[in-house]
Amino acid sequence: MQTSRPSFLTLPPRPAKPRATGLTHVLDKGYSIGRVEETLSAYAEWVDVWKFGWGTAYVEPLLAEKVRLLRDRGILACTGGTLLEIAWSQDRVDEFFEFATWAGFECVEVSRGATPMPAARKVELIERGRALGFEVFAEVGSKDPCELVSADAWVAEVRADLEAGASWIVTEGRESGTVGLYDAQGEVREQLLDSLAAVPGAERIIYEAPQRAQQAVLLRRLGPNVNLGNVALDDVVGLETLRRGLRSDTIGLTETGLRLAAGRGA
Ligand SMILES: C=C(OP(=O)(O)O)C(=O)O
Numbered sequence: 001m002q003t004s005r006p007s008f009l010t011l012p013p014r015p016a017k018p019r020a021t022g023l024t025h026v027l028d029k030g031y032s033i034g035r036v037e038e039t040l041s042a043y044a045e046w047v048d049v050w051k052f053g054w055g056t057a058y059v060e061p062l063l064a065e066k067v068r069l070l071r072d073r074g075i076l077a078c079t080g081g082t083l084l085e086i087a088w089s090q091d092r093v094d095e096f097f098e099f100a101t102w103a104g105f106e107c108v109e110v111s112r113g114a115t116p117m118p119a120a121r122k123v124e125l126i127e128r129g130r131a132l133g134f135e136v137f138a139e140v141g142s143k144d145p146c147e148l149v150s151a152d153a154w155v156a157e158v159r160a161d162l163e164a165g166a167s168w169i170v171t172e173g174r175e176s177g178t179v180g181l182y183d184a185q186g187e188v189r190e191q192l193l194d195s196l197a198a199v200p201g202a203e204r205i206i207y208e209a210p211q212r213a214q215q216a217v218l219l220r221r222l223g224p225n226v227n228l229g230n231v232a233l234d235d236v237v238g239l240e241t242l243r244r245g246l247r248s249d250t251i252g253l254t255e256t257g258l259r260l261a262a263g264r265g266a
Pocket residue numbers: 027051052053054055079080081082083111139143174175176230
């Protein structure tokens with residue numbers, strides 16, 4: 001006789017998909033469709049958004065198939081912000097949106113961290129994406145490690161992007177976790193995090209956090225259902241255990257977080 005799987009621990013609750021909180025956003029750096037299919041057949045429940053990093057969508061041979069696979073698994077497929085920035089810099093924005101429609105993307109990322117795009121152009125691109133029926137992920141912060149945007153400027157841009165119709169804000173961290181919300185050592189810019197977490201609409205923020213220590217800091221500070229982005233495919237299960245307090249970095253995590261010793265939990 002089959003019995004149901006025993007569960008015997010008291011752990012922080014995790015909402016089921018489709019979630020409005022506790023999103024896990026994966027950064028695709030060029031995973032083959034076979035690998036994606038195999039991984040998602042087991043772990044799709046823990047992945048909400050899938051970003052084709054920077055310009056990888058442009059060169060992916062099986063793009064439309066991969067996007068369809070993600071849709072079938074209940075995962076939102078999103079373009080990388082850099083791709084639209086390059087299209088904008090070459091005056092090919094219409095062509096970008098035609099490409100995104102052709103591939104079946106439901107979401108586009110709009111950013112200005114890789115090119116000198118003025119904030120007003122970014123707002124126009126957010127409105128444009130919305131008008132075309134895309135869900136817009138607006139990224140805030142620069143990819144340039146020398147450009148330390150002030151907390152006030154970040155907050156102003158978050159507000160403007162939400163007003164323009166962005167569904168989600170993505171805070172810059174890149175694949176490396178050494179820019180944007182982080183210093184060159186990967187440590188969280190604490191004052192910036194405090195300012196962001198206090199913005200009206202902060203529940204719409206997805207914090208790019210590619211390093212485990214960064215994920216742990218954000219979970220301890222903001223709770224198990226903070227939205228985390230730029231997660232590597234290999235880290236999806238590990239992140240789920242961090243969210244539930246099943247790894248030493250977050251043992252004892254409650255719904256409102258945990259203020260452990262300030263260490264990075266590395
Ligand atoms: C994640 C990156 O870029 P994008 O936000 O454009 O995907 C990156 O360059 O590390």
